[in-house]
Amino acid sequence: MTAGDRTGRGLWDRIAPAVWSLGVALLVVGPLLGPGYLLLRDAVSTPRSYPTDAALGLGDAAPRAVPQDGLLAAVSPLVDGGLVVKAILVAALWAAGWGSAVLARRLLRVSLGPQLVAATLALWNPYVAERLLQGHWSLLTGYAALPWTILAAHRIRYSVPPSTESAAGRGESARAWAALGSWLAVAGLTPTGALLAGVVAVIAVGRRRIAGALILSIAASAPWLVATALSGAGAEPSDPGGIAAFAARAEPGLGALGSLAGLGGIWNGDAVPGSRTTLFALAATLVLLAIVATGVRSVAAAGDPATRPVRRALLVLAAAAVALPALGATGWGLHIGEWLVTRVPGAGLLRDTQKYVALAMPAYTLCAAAGCRAVAGAIGKRVTDVDVLPLAATVFIVLPVITLPDLAWGVGGALRPVHYPPGWQHVAAAIDGPGDIAVLPAGMFRRFPYSGRVPVLDPAPRMLPRDVLQTGELPVRGRVVAGEGTRAREVEQALLRGGPPGELAARGIGWVLVERTTPGPLGDSANTLSHLESRYIDDDLALYRVPDPADTRAPGHAAHRSLALAAHLLWALLLLAGPLLRSIARRTKSAAPERESAP
Structure with a gap:
């Protein structure tokens, strides 16, 4: 050889x-x-x-x-x-x-x-x-x-x-x-x-x-x-x-x-x-x-x-x-x-x-x-x-x-792509005002006609431009594991008992989304929805507007978002640091012979 x-x-x-x-x-x-x-x-x-x-x-x-x-x-x-x-x-x-x-x-x-x-x-x-x-x-x-x-x-x-006293060692x-x-x-x-x-x-x-x-x-x-x-x-x-x-x-x-x-x-x-x-x-x-x-x-x-x-x-x-x-x-x-x-x-x-x-x-x-x-x-x-x-x-x-x-x-x-109905894009475009979003039926998991036979996480929190409240409750092995936080649970209970819109607005809710093709508890929510303005409806989804939602954000909310964004930026810089330094080193190494051969 x-x-x-x-x-x-x-x-x-x-x-x-x-x-x-x-x-x-x-x-x-x-x-x-x-x-x-x-x-x-x-x-x-x-x-x-x-x-x-x-x-x-x-x-x-x-x-x-x-x-x-x-x-x-x-x-x-x-x-x-x-x-x-x-x-x-x-x-x-x-x-x-x-x-x-x-x-x-x-x-x-x-x-x-x-x-x-x-x-x-x-x-x-x-x-x-x-x-x-x-x-x-x-x-x-x-x-x-x-x-x-x-x-x-x-x-x-x-x-x-x-x-690492030398430049090469430090690099x-x-x-x-x-x-x-x-x-x-x-x-x-x-x-x-x-x-x-x-x-x-x-x-x-x-x-x-x-x-x-x-x-x-x-x-x-x-x-x-x-x-x-x-x-x-x-x-x-x-x-x-x-x-x-x-x-x-x-x-x-x-x-x-x-x-x-x-x-x-x-x-x-x-x-x-x-x-x-x-x-x-x-x-x-x-x-x-x-x-x-x-x-x-x-x-x-x-x-x-x-x-x-x-x-x-x-x-x-x-x-x-x-x-x-x-x-x-x-x-x-x-x-x-x-x-x-x-x-x-x-x-x-x-x-x-x-x-x-x-x-x-x-x-x-x-x-x-x-x-x-x-x-x-x-x-x-x-x-x-x-x-x-x-x-x-x-x-x-x-x-x-x-x-x-x-x-x-x-x-x-089992691992196959699904196709969302176009109503999701229409709902996202229709949400043009303040307030968080409450969803029905109650619960975090869905069984849509297009998602197959197994339960799936509700796509609403990642599909819509405002925060979607979810209780975090997980059905596991025949029991329900409670989630953190209480506001989402209070909002869900208010909808299921048919509470007045003002009760939702006081908790910062500006929108209610009903996902119409998945099973789940609705309770007496029809009483609440009847007092709300309908903004969009089709065979899959219905969006309602809650008037005058309160701003429930903490006084330091803007500072908190800035800190969270800074933490994400730090993570992104760390992610890119290795490839960037390696690329720079390669370019420097390839350019060195050219400099040495220059007159």
């Missing part, structure tokens, strides 16, 4: 994981790529979003969707919001696979076959399937950022010069820290993603640089931290009933521990692929754990000693990410969780414990890659005249796919 052949092969070995990961990502989300919008359980994409108080996290409810909603509000006037969400989801899945392949190459020095094994396992597992079915597209962005965050932190730990240090900040910001599209990436950054960056990683993690979390402090939602206790409702769920043939070890066990038994609803889940989990087990020893002990501490730390993190949510589903674990959410501000963020199983993914993919190489090496000692690594890699790739066949093509077709 010539030097050119080796160079070409090395280049292909680096490109192939990216191409492979993109192909697998497209296979997973395939149906969603057609025209239309993502509207599935918690996922809501709309043509246009608005920078309302709720989008900035300043509403009554806890800021669980910032800076996600703020980003869409900023971008959707320029690019269709549905297209933006699809692009982010595809990019996230692509990055998850590609990043896992690069992580295996950097930490284990494995060849192409094991890299593809790592990429496949990162994309083709129950965690990805269940979170897609639950509509957690932005959480998957945090999931995808984990391997890249580890790589950035590892670079700081081992590659950044200890002394290298700045680029490394900016890259870490960018990946933390990518993960920080949701609060949970920020926590996930912050944990792996602290683990991988080394003790001497933990302070810097923590500062960047806080900056990446600024939108929801600032919103929590300003809105006061974080100071309010969460419903302790949410701990049991959102606890990890045991799958058939598996306890909670086994389900979590298999990267499954989401609380919502309806957001699960069909193959995980039978005893086939037991077989699939055993296969996954067998794949991981083949590489644990290599990840823990073999390879470059410089990367061994990070690899061992990731193994410990994976064990904790499985064990702690399993303990949280036990009787005493539930009691501890209930105590936390009623006494510790912001602890409600931890109630869906299965989300944190994502922290096991980096170690699982490393073990799969190492196991593929180890198995091929063991067989190769007996079959010396055949390169068995490609065959071993093929088997390691095929096994996760055949044990979760319904992840393909939109998780069995």
Whole structure:
């Protein structure tokens, strides 16, 4: 093999994981790529979003969707919001696979076959399937950022010069820290993603640089931290009933521990692929754990000693990410969780414990890659005249796919675009005055004729230009978990008992929207609506105007919005810092020979 052949092969070995990961990502989300919008359980994409108080996290409810909603509000006037969400989801899945392949190459020095094994396992597992079915597209962005965050932190730990006295050293240090900040910001599209990436950054960056990683993690979390402090939602206790409702769920043939070890066990038994609803889940989990087990020893002990501490730390993190949510589903674990959410501000963020199983993914993919190489090496000692690594890699790739066949093509077709009726745009255009919006029927979830059979979050808060009041109450496992805040609940009760319009106006309501094609309680709201001016009506929607709504905003509302916007701007700058500094460095490097050769 010539030097050119080796160079070409090395280049292909680096490109192939990216191409492979993109192909697998497209296979997973395939149906969603057609025209239309993502509207599935918690996922809501709309043509246009608005920078309302709720989008900035300043509403009554806890800021669980910032800076996600703020980003869409900023971008959707320029690019269709549905297209933006699809692009982010595809990019996230692509990055998850590609990043896992690069992580295996950097930490284990494995060849192409094991890299593809790592990429496949990162994309083709129950965690990805269940979170897609639950509509957690932005959480998957945090999931995808984990391997890249580890790589950035590892670079700081081992590659950044200890002394930055020279200009080159300072530049290298700045680029490394900016890259870490960018990946933390990518993960920080949701609060949970920020926590996930912050944990792996602290683990991988080394003790001497933990302070810097923590500062960047806080900056990446600024939108929801600032919103929590300003809105006061974080100071309010969460419903302790949410701990049991959102606890990890045991799958058939598996306890909670086994389900979590298999990267499954989401609380919502309806957001699960069909193959995980039978005893086939037991077989699939055993296969996954067998794949991981083949590489644990290599990840823990073999390879470059410089990367061994990070690899061992990731193994410990994976064990904790499985064990702690399993303990949280036990009787005493539930009691501890209930105590936390009623006494510790912001602890409600931890109630869906299965989300944190994502922290096991980096170690699982490393073990799969190492196991593929180890198995091929063991067989190769007996079959010396055949390169068995490609065959071993093929088997390691095929096994996760055949044990979760319904992840393909939109998780069995569940992930498909919907088309909103034109009335939504007419309603948005008709809202031309002050006041927040109340919605009917009561509740946050809808079943529209165009949205399919499963309940979906009401798109009104992201579709309309004024704040839409929602109670935050969630029906989970036959119970209702209360939300934060009281104004939305008071408004909803006033409508259901047919209260006078003045009662709504006193609470800042200027509009009432009736979504006419979805089931739900209406109570005696017809009495209230009969006294209101109709502004728009069709077969799907009816909009009414409430006269003279009171301004219920706090005296410091404008200052609060400015601070929330500043926090979002900080997040955006952090997001862009890494690519910008890298681009500048490349331009400077390419321009240097020209300057040197100039007369």
